[in-house]
Amino acid sequence: GQNIDQPTEMTATEGAIVQINCTYQTSGFNGLFWYQQHAGEAPTFLSYNVLDGLEEKGRFSSFLSRSKGYSYLLLKELQMKDSASYLCAVKRNYGQNFVFGPGTRLSVLP
Amino acid sequence: GAVVSQHPSWVICKSGTSVKIECRSLDFQATTMFWYRQFPKQSLMLMATSNEGSKATYEQGVEKDKFLINHASLTLSTLTVTSAHPEDSSFYICSARLTSGSYEQYFGPGTRLTVT
Numbered sequence: 721g722q723n724i725d726q727p728t729e730m731t732a733t734e735g736a737i738v739q740i741n742c743t744y745q746t747s748g749f750n751g752l753f754w755y756q757q758h759a760g761e762a763p764t765f766l767s768y769n770v771l772d773g774l775e776e777k778g779r780f781s782s783f784l785s786r787s788k789g790y791s792y793l794l795l796k797e798l799q800m801k802d803s804a805s806y807l808c809a810v811k812r813n814y815g816q817n818f819v820f821g822p823g824t825r826l827s828v829l830p
Numbered sequence: 831g832a833v834v835s836q837h838p839s840w841v842i843c844k845s846g847t848s849v850k851i852e853c854r855s856l857d858f859q860a861t862t863m864f865w866y867r868q869f870p871k872q873s874l875m876l877m878a879t880s881n882e883g884s885k886a887t888y889e890q891g892v893e894k895d896k897f898l899i900n901h902a903s904l905t906l907s908t909l910t911v912t913s914a915h916p917e918d919s920s921f922y923i924c925s926a927r928l929t930s931g932s933y934e935q936y937f938g939p940g941t942r943l944t945v946t
Contacts, residue, residue: 753934760921760940760942761939762937762938762939763874763923763937764937765935765936768934807873807874818935819876820866820874820875820876821873822872822873823873
């Protein structure tokens with residue numbers, strides 16, 4: 721089976737930095753994804769990690785430690801539009817599907 | 831590129847009727863499409879994996895006779911919710927994966943189903 725955990729809600733201030741954690745326990749791990757989802761909309765792809773380390777893409781960075789079953793998404797220079805749910809998803813090396821975590825609702829305050 | 835559309839974007843139907851939702855990959859071919867369901871303030875739950883030209887693979891607990899999936903072409907998959915009930919009211923999202931073997935999934939905009 722698999723288990724993916726994320727904090728339910730987080731709050732941060734505009735211009736600040738926030739780190740959203742994701743821990744997972746799964747067999748056949750083959751990559752971890754982060755998606756952003758605004759209310760009532762479909763998720764949009766943010767990042768993909770399959771090897772350990774940090775992947776940076778503009779204001780967003782994602783980190784993976786496979787030995788610890790741990791990932792985080794780092795958002796810098798927060799903007800109001802970053803208020804959304806952030807979903808981590810694990811891909812397994814068998815089957816063709818992703819397993820999504822519960823999502824973290826981030827509120828960015830002025 | 832890699833745009834996925836869904837139709838309709840929202841639908842209201844009466845209990846007992848059937849509703850068909852279409853998922854199209856507009857500018858690429860997708861041998862595999864996925865159907866998810868999302869209840870308010872919850873994450874996406876995979877319902878089934880749809881493979882072009884073959885039967886869909888359903889996740890545990892998803893009734894295949896209630897949620898009929900057809901993937902007749904490389905650009906179209908349909909989900910039919912048969913004999914809908916109010917508890918089927920949800921946000922249904924499809925995604926598609928490029929045939930090139932890309933790891934990434936591209937999501938459609940979702941369909942909000944309300945069963946009265």
